[in-house]
Amino acid sequence: MAFKKRFTPRKKFCRFCADKSLPLDYKRPDILRDFITERGKIIARRITGTCAKCQRRLTREIKRARQMALLYYTTTHATYVKKRTV
């Protein structure tokens, strides 16, 4: 059974350190959205694999994006916004 383990578990790495061109910025909610749950919670570092340095920046940028209404605080709020903009 040489090929028994075809799928190795996803290796965790910091996406922002791995790809220097990936902007960590509140103006890019499309990227920040990968690091928050459907309910708007910031996903823990141990799950995403983001390094401590980037996680701190990420948290700050997500909070900024929320203030700028680029991201949502909660799901309820998101649907409310969607309804208004559609």
Ligand SMILES: [Zn+2]
């Ligand atoms: Zn990093």
